Amino acid sequence: MSRLQVVSGKGGTGKTTVAAALALALATEGKRTLVVEVEGRQGIAQLFETETLPYEERKIAVAPGGGEVYALAIDVELALLDYLQMFYKLGGAGRALKKLGAIDFATTIAPGVRDVLLTGKACEAVRRKEKSGRFTYDYVVMDAPPTGRITRFLNVNDEVAGLAKIGPIHNQAQAVMRVLKSPETAVHLVTLLEEMPVQETADGIAELRAAKLPVGRIVMNMVRPALLDETDLALVETAPRTAIAKSLSSAGLGGARRGGLAERLVGPLLEQAEEYTERHALETEQRSVLAEQGLPLHELPLLAEGMDLAGLYELAALLRKQGMS
DSSP, X not given: XXXXXXXXXXXXXOHHHHHHHHHHHHTOTTOEEEEEEOSSOOHHHHHTTOOOOOSSOEEEEEOGGGOEEEEEEOOHHHXXXXXXXXXXXXXXXXHHHHHTTHHHHHHHHSTTHHHHHHHHHHHHHXXXXXXXXXXXXXXXXXXXXXXXXXXXXXXXXXHHHHHOOSHHHHHHHHHHHHHXXXXXXXXEXXXXXXXXXXXXXXXXXXXXXXXTOOEEEXXXXXXXXXOSOHHHHHHHHHSOHHXXXXXXXXXXXXXXXXTSHHHHHHHHHXXXXXXXXXXXXXXXXXXXXXXXXXXXXXXEEOOTTOOOHHHHHHHHHHHHHTTOO
């Protein structure tokens, strides 16, 4: 598995949930994982049912087998101060610039600065080693921006390296791109089995490939359970209403008399079955579109009880079972 796992997806597909579950899955059997949040929504803290994450790496969970999950919510202004200190030794001056509002101006107005800082911080965590020579983190998982912005977000350092021909900015941008365009990185796309998310996933994959960024896997999230098999689906259109009413009556749902409960249930049941048949056909079509992308496919269920910490561990176990760790 690549050491930097980038998770993107159309808004509403549950990419943050998948990123959190993947971090848990990768941290099994004594591994150490850092999950990085770059959008400032504190979604990781909510999923792990912990307090708001500060701008520091903090342990938030223990995975099966004793592995550890750390989290970092990147603050762009503070990341820029780190950058100024690291490359220009402007610690005190940087803090003065912050008071004057220059830091906020730079991260808001300057093209690409924000994304450079976010990707740079994640890649620094990937490269960091302890005194023993061991990597600080076995894996870094990035809860990245949505699919529509992911290619530009990851490729911004290429643009910066082209603009700044020499100096620390150029060198830093090149170092980041060496990580992002190498086998050390994999960009995963999260989708639902619906037309718009699937189309956006296909478009995102094409853009990532065009930019020579390493595409990883597709995760179909919140998949609803199969209620009817192919034989049952065929019966929806062919079974006589009288036969259905008789079966309901035999099952104890209303008497056999004409106009009874059994007959009144037939209409609503057939409507639900027809809706299910249409949805099943749509999902089958979308699965085909995803299969055409030529990437490994993974599937996570819609949890009936909703998402909580126990559900997150359940999804992590499913990802492990499906070979995504």
